[in-house]
Amino acid sequence: MHRVSVVAVGVLTFMLILFSAQNIICPKVAESIVIDGFDYEDDAQAQAAWKPLEGASQVKLVDTGIVKKAIVLTCDFAQPVERRYWDREVKLDLSRCDSFRISINAQQPDAIRGFTVYFRSGNGWYAGWIRISKPGWQTVTLSKSSFSVEGDPTGWHSIDCIRLSVWRSEQQLNTFVIVDELIGIVHRIVVVRGDLTLKAGSREWQTVQRCVDLMMRLLGTFGIDAGVLNDTDVEVGALEGRSVAIFAYNPNMSEKEVERTVEFIKAGGKVIVFYSIPRSLAQAIGIEVVKYMPQERQGQFSFVRFDSKALYGLPDEIAQGSWNINVARPISVDARVIGEWYDAEGKPTNLPAIILSNSGAYMAHILLPQDEAKKARMLLALLGAFVPDVWVLAASNATKKIGVFAGFESYNECVGWLRENAKGRAVENDVAKLIEKAEALRAECYKAFEGKDYARSLSLSTDANETLLTAWYLTQPSRAGEFRALWCHSAFGIAGWTWEKAIEWLVQHGFNAIFPNMLWGGLAYYRSEVLPVAKEVDEVGDQIEACLKAAKKFGVQVHVWKVNWNLANAPKEFVERMRALKRTQKDVNGNDVDWLCPSHQDNFKLEFESMLEVARKYDVDGIHFDYIRYPNANCCYCKGCKERFERDKGITVKEFPKDVLVGKLADEYKRWRCEQITRLVASVSEAAKKLKPNIKVSAAVFRDYPRCRESV
Numbered sequence: 001m002h003r004v005s006v007v008a009v010g011v012l013t014f015m016l017i018l019f020s021a022q023n024i025i026c027p028k029v030a031e032s033i034v035i036d037g038f039d040y041e042d043d044a045q046a047q048a049a050w051k052p053l054e055g056a057s058q059v060k061l062v063d064t065g066i067v068k069k070a071i072v073l074t075c076d077f078a079q080p081v082e083r084r085y086w087d088r089e090v091k092l093d094l095s096r097c098d099s100f101r102i103s104i105n106a107q108q109p110d111a112i113r114g115f116t117v118y119f120r121s122g123n124g125w126y127a128g129w130i131r132i133s134k135p136g137w138q139t140v141t142l143s144k145s146s147f148s149v150e151g152d153p154t155g156w157h158s159i160d161c162i163r164l165s166v167w168r169s170e171q172q173l174n175t176f177v178i179v180d181e182l183i184g185i186v187h188r189i190v191v192v193r194g195d196l197t198l199k200a201g202s203r204e205w206q207t208v209q210r211c212v213d214l215m216m217r218l219l220g221t222f223g224i225d226a227g228v229l230n231d232t233d234v235e236v237g238a239l240e241g242r243s244v245a246i247f248a249y250n251p252n253m254s255e256k257e258v259e260r261t262v263e264f265i266k267a268g269g270k271v272i273v274f275y276s277i278p279r280s281l282a283q284a285i286g287i288e289v290v291k292y293m294p295q296e297r298q299g300q301f302s303f304v305r306f307d308s309k310a311l312y313g314l315p316d317e318i319a320q321g322s323w324n325i326n327v328a329r330p331i332s333v334d335a336r337v338i339g340e341w342y343d344a345e346g347k348p349t350n351l352p353a354i355i356l357s358n359s360g361a362y363m364a365h366i367l368l369p370q371d372e373a374k375k376a377r378m379l380l381a382l383l384g385a386f387v388p389d390v391w392v393l394a395a396s397n398a399t400k401k402i403g404v405f406a407g408f409e410s411y412n413e414c415v416g417w418l419r420e421n422a423k424g425r426a427v428e429n430d431v432a433k434l435i436e437k438a439e440a441l442r443a444e445c446y447k448a449f450e451g452k453d454y455a456r457s458l459s460l461s462t463d464a465n466e467t468l469l470t471a472w473y474l475t476q477p478s479r480a481g482e483f484r485a486l487w488c489h490s491a492f493g494i495a496g497w498t499w500e501k502a503i504e505w506l507v508q509h510g511f512n513a514i515f516p517n518m519l520w521g522g523l524a525y526y527r528s529e530v531l532p533v534a535k536e537v538d539e540v541g542d543q544i545e546a547c548l549k550a551a552k553k554f555g556v557q558v559h560v561w562k563v564n565w566n567l568a569n570a571p572k573e574f575v576e577r578m579r580a581l582k583r584t585q586k587d588v589n590g591n592d593v594d595w596l597c598p599s600h601q602d603n604f605k606l607e608f609e610s611m612l613e614v615a616r617k618y619d620v621d622g623i624h625f626d627y628i629r630y631p632n633a634n635c636c637y638c639k640g641c642k643e644r645f646e647r648d649k650g651i652t653v654k655e656f657p658k659d660v661l662v663g664k665l666a667d668e669y670k671r672w673r674c675e676q677i678t679r680l681v682a683s684v685s686e687a688a689k690k691l692k693p694n695i696k697v698s699a700a701v702f703r704d705y706p707r708c709r710e711s712v
C-alpha cells in the first residue's frame with residue numbers, strides 16, 4: 001500500500017469525491033409504504049390475492065430479477081371489451097400518503113388507452129389515471145390530489161379494495177401489462193393546495209392552483225421531492241409526521257385546518273406561508289399581520305432584497321412586482337425580518353417582505369412567476385433552515401445535471417458530442433475553451449460539495465451547465481429556410497415599444513415570422529366589421545395594420561392569431577347579449593360558461609367571418625386558430641346543442657344530458673361535438689385559400705391526442 005504514488009492517490013481522492021457526490025441519497029425526504037410488492041410465492045398465491053372480474057384471465061407471476069417478481073395482466077383486447085380489471089380486497093389506511101408510485105411495463109402501448117389504479121372506500125372510489133406512452137418499464141408517480149372521485153367514498157383512511165384496470169384502445173390487439181411495486185409515499189415536505197377555495201366557488205381558485213404549480217416547479221428545479229395535500233386533507237390530520245408544510249396561497253382555510261396546523265407546529269412541524277394567514281396561525285410562527293396595503297404607486301413593491309447573512313444560501317434579491325402586500329411584523333423573540341421590499345428604482349421601502357422564525361416563515365404576498373431561478377433558490381434556503389438535508393440533496397442533484405440537456409444523459413456524453421461536432425469548424429477553438437472552463441467549474445463544484453458548502457456547489461453546477469449550454473448553442477448550425485416564429489399574446493406587441501422596434505429586434509435575433517393575437521371570440525384589435533372592437537384601437541390605431549406595416553419593412557411573415565370561441569376579454573355587454581341570445585355554452589351541470597357554443601349557426605358565422613375578414617382585408621401570410629376546441633369535457637350541453645344534435649342525427653334524446661353522457665348515444669355525441677369544431681376549421685381553410693391560394697392556415701393544438709378529442 002505504501003508504494004502507491006502521490007499521483008495515484010490524487011486521482012483516487014478525486015474519484016471518491018465524484019462517487020460520494022453522485023451517490024448521495026437523502027432518505028429523509030420521503031417515507032415509502034409498500035402497498036403491494038407483487039412478490040408472491042407462486043401463481044396460486046398471486047391469484048388468491050388478485051381476482052379477475054367480468055371475464056378477465058387469472059393473473060400470472062413473472063420474475064423480474066433474482067428475488068423480484070411482478071404480475072402479468074392479460075389483455076385480450078381483440079375481444080370487443082372496454083377494459084380488463086382485477087381486484088384485491090384489502091384493509092388499508094392510506095390517509096397519510098400524499099402520492100402513489102407504480103411500475104408498469106406495457107409491450108404495446110398503442111393497444112392500451114390507459115391504465116387506472118383505483119382505491120375503493122365504502123360506496124365510492126378514488127381513481128388515478130395513467131397514460132402509457134412508451135413500451136418497456138416506467139415508474140409513474142401519481143399525486144393523491146390528481147385522483148378523481150367516483151361515487152361517495154368514505155375516506156382514504158378506510159380503503160377496502162384496490163383495482164387495476166387496463167383500458168382498450170381502438171387498435172384491438174391482444175397484449176399484456178406487467179405491474180410491479182405499488183407504493184404509497186409520505187413526503188416530508190408538502191405543498192398544501194387550497195381546495196377549500198374551489199369548494200367555496202371562489203374566483204381565486206385559479207390563482208390558488210397556479211401558486212401550487214409554481215411551488216412544485218420551483219422545488220422540482222433542484223429535484224426536491226414534495227407531495228401535494230389539500231386543505232381538506234389537513235383538516236383530517238394529514239400533516240402528522242411531516243417536516244414542512246408550504247401554504248402557497250390558501251385564502252379559505254377552515255378553523256379546523258388552522259387548528260390542525262397549529263398542532264402540527266406545536267409538535268415540531270414547520271410551515272412556510274404566503275400572503276393569506278389566519279391570526280392564530282400567524283401567532284404560532286411568531287408574527288402578526290398589521291395591515292393590508294395596496295401599492296401607493298406603480299413599482300412600489302418591485303424587489304425583495306435579503307440580508308445575506310440572515311440565512312445560509314439566500315439569493316441577494318428576487319424580482320417580485322407585487323401590487324399589494326400584507327404588512328406583518330415579528331412578535332416572538334426568535335422571529336426576524338430577513339427580506340425587505342424595494343421599489344423599481346432600488347430604493348428601500350422599509351417594509352418587511354419575509355419573516356423567519358424557528359417554527360416557520362411568512363411572505364407578505366403570493367409568490368409571482370417571475371425570476372424563477374432566484375425564487376427556487378430562496379425557497380431552498382427557507383426549506384434548508386428547517387430541513388438542512390435539502391441542501392445536500394439539491395447540490396447533489398445539481399452535480400448530476402451538469403451537461404444533462406438536449407438528450408445528453410451524462411456530462412461525458414455532452415462533452416464528447418461537443419468536441420466531435422465542433423471539430424474542424426470555425427467554432428472549434430471557442431467550444432474547446434468553454435469545455436475547459438466548464439471542467440474547471442465542475443471540479444470546483446465537487447470541491448465545494450466535499451467541503452459541505454452546498455450553496456456554493458449548487459451555484460458552480462449551474463455555472464458549469466450554462467457554460468456547456470453556450471458551447472452547445474455555438475455548435476448548432478442554422479438550417480436553410482427555417483421557419484422561426486414567435487407567438488405574441490399582446491395585440492400591442494411589447495409594452496413601451498413600437499411594432500417597428502419589436503419586429504426589428506426579432507429580425508436581429510433570427511426570427512422571420514410573428515403570430516400576433518389580434519382577435520378573440522368577442523373582441524378585435526383591428527377595425528372589425530363583425531366583432532366588437534377594443535377601445536384602444538381608437539387611441540392607438542388598427543393593430544394588424546401597424547404590425548403588418550413594420551413586418552413588411554423587415555420582410556417578416558405575419559400570421560394573425562385568433563383565440564376562438566373564448567369570451568374572456570369580450571365587453572361585458574357583448575357577453576350578456578350572447579347569453580341572452582342563448583349563444584354561450586352551458587356545462588354538464590347547467591352552469592353558464594363564457595364561450596360561444598360552436599354548434600350555434602350564428603357563432604359559426606361570427607367565427608368564420610372574423611377570420612375571413614382578416615384574410616380578405618389584410619395582406620397577411622397566414623391565419624392561426626387557437627382554443628379551437630371546447631373548454632373541457634364538461635361542455636357544451638346547452639339546450640341548443642340538444643336540439644341541434646337531435647336535428648342532425650334525426651333522433652329524440654329523452655333525458656339530456658344524461659343520455660348523451662353514458663349509454664349508446666355517448667360516442668355519437670362525442671363525435672358530433674368534434675364535428676362542430678372540424679366544420680369551422682374546414683370551412684375557414686377552404687374559403688381562405690379560395691381568397692388567397694398561398695395563405696397558410698394553422699392551429700395551436702392540444703396535447704394528448706386522441707384523448708383530447710374528449711377532454712376538450
Ligand SMILES: [Zn+2]
Pocket residue numbers: 584585586597598599636637638639640641
Ligand atoms: Zn351548446
